[in-house]
Each structure stands twice: as C-alpha cells, then as structure tokens.
Amino acid sequence: MTAQDRWLLPEGIEEILPPAAGRLEQLRRRLLDLYASWGYELVVPPLIEFLESLLTGTGNDLELQTFKLTDQLSGRMMGVRADMTPQVARIDAHLLKRNGPVRLCYMGKVLRTRADGFGGSRSPYQAGVELYGHRGYESDLEVLTLMLETLAAAGIDGTHLDLAHVTIFRELARRAGLDPEREALLFEALQRKALPEIRQQLAVWRPPAPYGEQLLALAELNGGPEALDEAEVRLASAGDGVRTALATLRWLIAALRRQWPELPIHVDLAELRGYHYHTGVVFAAYVPGQGQAVAQGGRYDEIGQVFGRARPATGFSTDLATLLLLGSTPEPARAGIYAPAVADPALERRVAELRSQGERVVRELPDAAVELDDLGCDRRLVWREGKWSVVPLAGAVA
Numbered sequence: 001m002t003a004q005d006r007w008l009l010p011e012g013i014e015e016i017l018p019p020a021a022g023r024l025e026q027l028r029r030r031l032l033d034l035y036a037s038w039g040y041e042l043v044v045p046p047l048i049e050f051l052e053s054l055l056t057g058t059g060n061d062l063e064l065q066t067f068k069l070t071d072q073l074s075g076r077m078m079g080v081r082a083d084m085t086p087q088v089a090r091i092d093a094h095l096l097k098r099n100g101p102v103r104l105c106y107m108g109k110v111l112r113t114r115a116d117g118f119g120g121s122r123s124p125y126q127a128g129v130e131l132y133g134h135r136g137y138e139s140d141l142e143v144l145t146l147m148l149e150t151l152a153a154a155g156i157d158g159t160h161l162d163l164a165h166v167t168i169f170r171e172l173a174r175r176a177g178l179d180p181e182r183e184a185l186l187f188e189a190l191q192r193k194a195l196p197e198i199r200q201q202l203a204v205w206r207p208p209a210p211y212g213e214q215l216l217a218l219a220e221l222n223g224g225p226e227a228l229d230e231a232e233v234r235l236a237s238a239g240d241g242v243r244t245a246l247a248t249l250r251w252l253i254a255a256l257r258r259q260w261p262e263l264p265i266h267v268d269l270a271e272l273r274g275y276h277y278h279t280g281v282v283f284a285a286y287v288p289g290q291g292q293a294v295a296q297g298g299r300y301d302e303i304g305q306v307f308g309r310a311r312p313a314t315g316f317s318t319d320l321a322t323l324l325l326l327g328s329t330p331e332p333a334r335a336g337i338y339a340p341a342v343a344d345p346a347l348e349r350r351v352a353e354l355r356s357q358g359e360r361v362v363r364e365l366p367d368a369a370v371e372l373d374d375l376g377c378d379r380r381l382v383w384r385e386g387k388w389s390v391v392p393l394a395g396a397v398a
Helices: 020-037 085-096 137-153 166-175 180-192 195-205 211-218 227-234 240-259 320-326 345-356
Strands: 048-050 067-070 077-080 102-109 125-132 160-165 265-268 281-286 295-299 313-319 337-339 361-363 379-384 387-392
Touching: 020 102, 020 125, 020 137, 020 320, 085 102, 085 125, 085 313, 125 137, 125 320, 137 240, 137 281, 137 295, 137 313, 160 166, 160 240, 166 180, 166 211, 166 240, 180 195, 195 211, 211 227, 227 240, 227 265, 240 265, 240 281, 313 320, 337 345, 345 361, 345 379, 345 387
Parallel strands: 160 265, 337 361, 337 379
Antiparallel strands: 048 077, 067 077, 102 125, 125 313, 160 281, 281 295, 295 313, 379 387
8 A cells, every 4th residue: 555545444334424413313312212212222232352253143144244353361252343223132131031011222333244235335324223023013103203203303315115025935936845955045135136037936836726826926916005005915815924014014004004094005015024033013214316225124033042932023223424525514613712821710611611512612822823714613702891791703902
C-alpha cells in the first residue's frame, strides 16, 4: 500500500461523517424511544463471541457471512457477529430466564464477509426487536406493526410489504417424501421461480399426487392478498399445517388493513427467506427503487433450545444507515453560542448554566482562526451591562 492509499477503507466498509452522523444518532434515539414506548428493553450483546454460540440456530445462512478467528486465551474459534438475533436469543434463554413474553431491542454494528447486494455494506448498523415467549399470530402482528412504525419514524414513504410462510413449503416437501438433498434443490429453484427446472425435477422424482402439483403451484401463488383465495383451492388437500399457515396470513392481512388500509401487501408462497431457521411467517418491507428489503423478519420458534430453554420467538431487523439514506430524518439543529477565551468565573458559570439548559456552547481557542458558521454558531456571549449576555452574531459588539 502506498502512502497515497493509506486512507482507503476495505470494500464495503464505511464511516459516517458530520452531519450525517448526527442524523444517525438522532434516528437511533428516536427508535429507542419508540421501542421503549412499546415495552421493549435494550440489550447490548458483545461484538465477538465463541463461534458455536454465535451460529446457533442459523444454519449456513450466517456461517458464510461470519469472520472467524482464534481466541489467543482459550484456543477456541470465535466469530465477529454478522447478525445480532442469535445473540439476543441467547440472552433471553440463558441469562434472563424470565417466564412469559419478553420484549428486547438492540442496535449496533455487525460485520459480514460479503455485502448483501451490489454496492452494499459489509458493516451495517443493525437495529431490531425480538419478542419471545408467545406462539400466536398476535405477536407476529405486533412485530410487523413495529417494523412499519420504524420505517415511518425514519421518514420512509411508499413502503410495500411482502408476506410468506415457510411452513407451507416445509409441509409439502415432507408429505412429498423429499430427502434433504432434493428439498434443497427444489428450494433453490423456487427462489428463482424457475418453472421449467421445477417441472423437470418433479417429473424425475415423481412424488405422490397431489404434492408434486402443489409444490409446483407455489412458484405461481403470488400477488395481492387475493392470491390466498387461489392458494386455498390449489392446496386444499395439503393438510392442516398448510391450512393453518394460510389462515394465519389471511388474519395478519386483515389486521394490517385495519390500521394501514392503503398499505400495498404482496403475498409470495415461494419466498422462503431464512428457511433454515424461520419456522412460520416471514415478511419484508421494500421501497420503490430499492431491490433489497429495507427491513425484514419473521418467526423462528425454538431458537433457544441449544441454550437449554426452547422459546417461541418472532422479530425483525433493519439497517439504520439504509433508513438514514432513504428516509427524511432532518439534520440536528446546529444553532450554538460562541464563548470568548476569557478567564472569568462569571463566564464559566454562565457557560455551565447555558449548557445545563440544553444550549450548545463552543469555547474560543486562543490564536485559532475560525469561521463561526463552520462551528454552527448563530450567537455569542458578550460582556454587557455588567453581565454575560447572549446576543445574535449580527449584534455582537464586545
């Protein structure tokens, strides 16, 4: 690396400068207040921990995204967190050990080996909520609602919601007798909606009727909420698990419509995001012009089993930097007061008083040439009529 290149950061690693950093902090505080008003408590998981704990319940989805290193003290493998969800599940199951529903929220940097999309970040500022201890769709609705409230708090307009349910594919694959290898191949083809490939696979495997036709139908069962009407007809003989999943999606849509009657909702029964660890409803929020979801989540029951306490769970996460980029969070007010470099106890008391009132006071440094606009100051302290007074810059005559 040459001297000219030493300032470069690795691809996908960013830093946030003023005034954007101030806007990010303002958004962070607003969301923490929002989550607290819903009863969610903040947790701060560690940046790094032992690998077997960090990857619990997440399958290969996070294993490939996790930076790994050897702990010099224990000799064990450690990982830098790529997602905070498993860590929060560990905290609920192993440390808090509360009975009944537990609501937790988190915010912090994560690090990933690869960006999610072209030009994306490998170090998102992840924020999210998790609700443990309740299996009903009412908790899914609470988390979904809070995700939409999060986007609204960030000033994001034009949100579109995608809904799916991983139980439908999982139940059909089980009834069709697919082994893990064939299930994985079909899963991958469904994500691409590769109908010719799916037909070819099913023709070779010849699963018992009607499950082959129903698996193929998943690639076509997408659209508005009316897609559920067609799904109930085409999957009528798929069993109680599928019928319950479709009923859950219908209930959630009706509940969301009561609060957001104009919210565009898209149903896609082949969308299997997080299939390896999600166990029920999955959802994602999109905005026009963005190919990647701006927030996503779903149900992932029994995540705490490996920690000795299986718990139903549902939650969502998002990236604060993305919300900042796409939303309309205003810049923090930069109005401030410039105080002279004068050794005067009365001035010190006045500065302390103003700061205690929430004012931003910037002290002058001797022999430093500054532009007060660069410091964000629109007033200054001057000695006038026997006291230190705050005056507009235009009227500041010492």
